[in-house]
Amino acid sequence: MRYSAFRIFQQGIAGNRGWKPAWRDASPQSAYDVVIVGGGGHGLSTAYYLARKFGIARIAVLEKGWIGSGNVGRNTTIIRSNYLLPGNEPFYELSLRLWEGLEQDLNYNAMVSQRGIVNLFHSDSQRDAFVRRANAMRLAGADSEILDEAGIRKLCPFLAFDNARFPIRGALWQPRGGTVRHDAVAWGYARGADALGVDIVQNCEVTGFVMEGGACRGVETVRGTIRAGKVAVCVAGSSSRVMALAGLRLPIESHVLQAFVTEGLKPAIPCVLTFGAGHFYVSQSDKGGLVFGGDIDGYNSYAQRGNLPVVEDVCEGGMAVMPMIGRARVLRMWGGLVDMSMDGSAFIDRTEIDGLYFNGGWCYGGFKATPASGFCYAHLLATGQSHPVAREMRLDRFRRGHPIDEKGAGAQPNLH
Amino acid sequence: MIINHPLLGPRDHQEFVCLGDATLIDRPDWRDEDAPERFHDYLHLRDNPAGEVREVWYHEHGDRSWLVVTRDTGSHEITSVELAREVARRRGRGR
Numbered sequence: 001m002r003y004s005a006f007r008i009f010q011q012g013i014a015g016n017r018g019w020k021p022a023w024r025d026a027s028p029q030s031a032y033d034v035v036i037v038g039g040g041g042h043g044l045s046t047a048y049y050l051a052r053k054f055g056i057a058r059i060a061v062l063e064k065g066w067i068g069s070g071n072v073g074r075n076t077t078i079i080r081s082n083y084l085l086p087g088n089e090p091f092y093e094l095s096l097r098l099w100e101g102l103e104q105d106l107n108y109n110a111m112v113s114q115r116g117i118v119n120l121f122h123s124d125s126q127r128d129a130f131v132r133r134a135n136a137m138r139l140a141g142a143d144s145e146i147l148d149e150a151g152i153r154k155l156c157p158f159l160a161f162d163n164a165r166f167p168i169r170g171a172l173w174q175p176r177g178g179t180v181r182h183d184a185v186a187w188g189y190a191r192g193a194d195a196l197g198v199d200i201v202q203n204c205e206v207t208g209f210v211m212e213g214g215a216c217r218g219v220e221t222v223r224g225t226i227r228a229g230k231v232a233v234c235v236a237g238s239s240s241r242v243m244a245l246a247g248l249r250l251p252i253e254s255h256v257l258q259a260f261v262t263e264g265l266k267p268a269i270p271c272v273l274t275f276g277a278g279h280f281y282v283s284q285s286d287k288g289g290l291v292f293g294g295d296i297d298g299y300n301s302y303a304q305r306g307n308l309p310v311v312e313d314v315c316e317g318g319m320a321v322m323p324m325i326g327r328a329r330v331l332r333m334w335g336g337l338v339d340m341s342m343d344g345s346a347f348i349d350r351t352e353i354d355g356l357y358f359n360g361g362w363c364y365g366g367f368k369a370t371p372a373s374g375f376c377y378a379h380l381l382a383t384g385q386s387h388p389v390a391r392e393m394r395l396d397r398f399r400r401g402h403p404i405d406e407k408g409a410g411a412q413p414n415l416h
Numbered sequence: 417m418i419i420n421h422p423l424l425g426p427r428d429h430q431e432f433v434c435l436g437d438a439t440l441i442d443r444p445d446w447r448d449e450d451a452p453e454r455f456h457d458y459l460h461l462r463d464n465p466a467g468e469v470r471e472v473w474y475h476e477h478g479d480r481s482w483l484v485v486t487r488d489t490g491s492h493e494i495t496s497v498e499l500a501r502e503v504a505r506r507r508g509r510g511r
Contacts, residue, residue, distance in 0.1 A: 115451040240464035249461040252435070254489070302466040302489045307417060309430040342460045398460040411459045414434060 003107055022187060023194035028201045028226050032058045034381055035219055035228035036225060037242060038205050039063025041072035041182075042310035042359060043368065044189035044200075045374025046381070048106075051196035053375070054382035060199045060228075062221060064205040068186030071237055074304075074336035076259050076368040078272050078283065078289050080117045080177035081142045084133045087404035088345060089140040094389050095372030096142070096176060098216040102371060107190030110180050111212060111286065117272040118147070118156065118179030120321070122166040128275075130172040137174070145173045156273060158324050166277050166320065172325050177272060179283050185370055209246045209356065216246065216302030216356035232357045232381055237337030238302075239360035246353055250360070251342040251398055253413040256301040256335040257293065257364045258310055264288030273322075279315030284323075290328055292318060296338065296364060298414045306335040343403035344416030348376050348386070349395045357381060358395065419485060420497050424478065431477040437462055438470035441504050448456050466490055472500055 001007070001020055011018055034050060036043045039061045050056045076326040079099050081092035101112050123126045127146070134144035152171045153161065161168045190200055201223070207300050207312065210218035211227060218227035235242050242249050244276075265288050274281040282292035294314035297306045311333065318325045341361035346369065359377045362369060376390035386393075395402055398411070417429040444454035466489055473483045482500035487493065 019439070238466075241466055244463075244465075249457075249463060251460040251462070253462050253464050254466075298435075299429075300464065300469060300489050301492065303492055307429070307492075320442070352481075354440075386429070399456050412436070 003109075013181065022191040023040045023200055026060075026199035026201050027206060028060060028221070028223050029199065030225075032060045032199070033229045034059050035226055035231050036061045036371050037192075037219065037231065037233045039067040039200060039202065040070045040234070040236070040368040041068075041185050041189065042236065042362075042373045042377070043187060043234040044193055045370050046232060046359070046377045047198045047200075047374075048189045048196070049375045049378035050382060051193060054183055055377055056364045056382055057197065059193070060226065061193070061201070062204045062206055062226070063196060063202045066202050067190050067200060068183055070372070071336050071338070071366060072186045073112040073183055073336060074259070075182055076118065076281070076283070076293050077182045077285075077367065078177070078281075079180055079368040080174055080272070081110075082117065082119065082137055082144065082172060082174050082177065083139075083367075083406060084134065084136050085404055085406055086136075086140075088406065089142065090389040091372055091376070091393070092368065093137075093140050093142045094375070095314075095369050098371030098375060099180060100176075102188070105231065106188040106192045108184065108191060110184040112178070112180045112189050112213060113286075114176050114178040115271050116173060117274065117281075118152065119172040119274050119276060120152070120159075120168055121170055121172070122168060122277055125397045127170060134172055143174060143176050145175070147171045149174045155270065158268065159322055162318065163320060178288050179272060179285075180357050182367060189374070193357050206242065207245070211246070211353075215296070215354035224400035228355075230355055230357060230381055231403055232359065232377065234377065235361040236339045236362045236366055237394040239358070243351075243358065246351070246356060248351060248353070251395070252339045252361050252377075254302055254337050255296045255299070255340045256303060256306045257296045258306040258314070258333055258335045259291065259293040260311075260314065260330050260333045261285070262290040262325075263331050265290065265328060268324075275317055276320040280314055282318065282320060282322070289331065296340065296414060297335075299311070301335075302337060304335050304337060324397040338362070338366070340413035340416060342398060342411040342413060343405040344395055344407055344409065346373070346406035347395050348373065348380060348390045348393045350380070351395065417487075417492055417494060419473065419483070419494060421475065421478070421481075421483065422497055423481065424475075424500055427475070427478060431475060432473045432483075433476050434470040435474060438472055438503070441484075441500065441507065441509065468495070469506055
């Protein structure tokens with residue numbers, strides 16, 4: 001069923017009795033061309049682009065719980081392409097371009113809001129670094145501007161400009177950045193993939209891989225064995241656990257990242273605002289709640305909950321940069337599992353096992369990558385070649401001496 | 417999380433920083449034939465299990481000792497804390 005204003009009108013007259021489920025709750029068949037393990041945003045977008053752009057017919061997405069129950073429903077919904085390095089920036093710019101056309105492509109309202117993203121700076125050296133980044137972004141076709149202090153005062157007059165430690169001197173500004181309604185991304189891709197014949201199988205945990213002659217030929221699941229021409233793992237947060245079933249060790253640690261939402265407030269924050277020096281970033285949802293977060297907790301965790309010292313640190317960061325936040329009450333906070341890689345960048349690659357592919361290592365920034373991750377993963381699965389913008393996202397890049405280390409922190413996942 | 421420091425008693429984990437898996441104590445020997453491969457694995461690959469892990473923590477805002485903490489990544493429960501020095505000596509390392 002195609003969604004449109006006319007459809008709403010028509011259904012309204014008919015008492016809204018004609019709406020159909022947006023996707024089928026499929027049962028698994030015995031064999032597929034491609035089996036995607038993980039029904040999050042990346043897995044669903046991979047399935048969608050495999051069917052839509054690359055014409056693969058028999059595709060299944062296997063999800064342990066229900067689709068959208070993992071990180072695609074637990075993030076802070078920010079999209080941007082303000083990276084520095086050539087291994088990353090063209091990829092994230094492709095992603096932003098796909099976000100811009102996503103709703104028309106999927107015929108689904110994902111509430112893509114390009115309200116812009118601000119990265120504050122406080123010193124000459126930080127400004128120089130952001131000018132360099134802004135130039136790198138432009139070289140990759142992205143938009144970027146450097147705001148001086150007057151510019152950022154006009155955009156966000158409520159900031160603490162004269163903070164003694166971090167006086168605000170200006171900002172890197174990407175007007176095309178913004179936010180997207182995260183749940184709608186999972187639902188929209190699921191609906192789009194389902195319409196193209198993809199089987200979305202929920203409550204279907206993968207418990208092992210079918211290995212024949214050293215090659216991967218399918219998966220064992222709680223709902224039986226499913227054979228596949230190619231198995232595409234896409235389970236960021238739990239990558240190490242799933243790949244260990246195939247005997248692989250990854251350059252990844254699982255960490256917990258916390259996020260917070262306040263009660264609904266009147267519109268106050270016109271953009272996405274990041275205060276990197278103080279480990280705080282914030283945006284305002286369309287319901288009015290301030291959605292904010294900060295650093296990862298810093299130790300390995302699968303608990304989906306963090307500890308109080310980071311809560312205190314994030315709130316201190318918020319108070320330092322925008323003291324008006326002190327009047328808002330936090331309604332909810334939660335933690336999500338993130339794949340922290342050894343250089344802070346992701347992987348979209350084949351593995352040393354024939355037929356087994358891997359997508360993960362998205363650190364705390366997987367949501368913005370959802371469309372390009374799916375598109376490039378589908379490209380790899382369908383053509384056997386890495387997409388040009390994802391060709392540095394290889395699992396062997398540490399062995400070859402070509403990490404993509406945006407922060408220059410080295411092989412220390414909790415510092416990225 | 418409360419880390420029961422072997423010398424100082426119970427301390428809030430805020431005083432510490434986590435370095436990572438305790439296998440970081442077992443630095444490969446650069447003179448080995450396969451040293452590049454072993455250093456790659458040592459530096460970059462992790463088991464990263466859900467459940468019990470042994471990690472190296474540093475008491476940065478305290479006595480600056482290195483500890484080996486045994487902790488559950490599912491529940492954050494800490495079951496044992498040892499001085500990293502003693503763990504390393506038991507493994508035949510250090511002076």
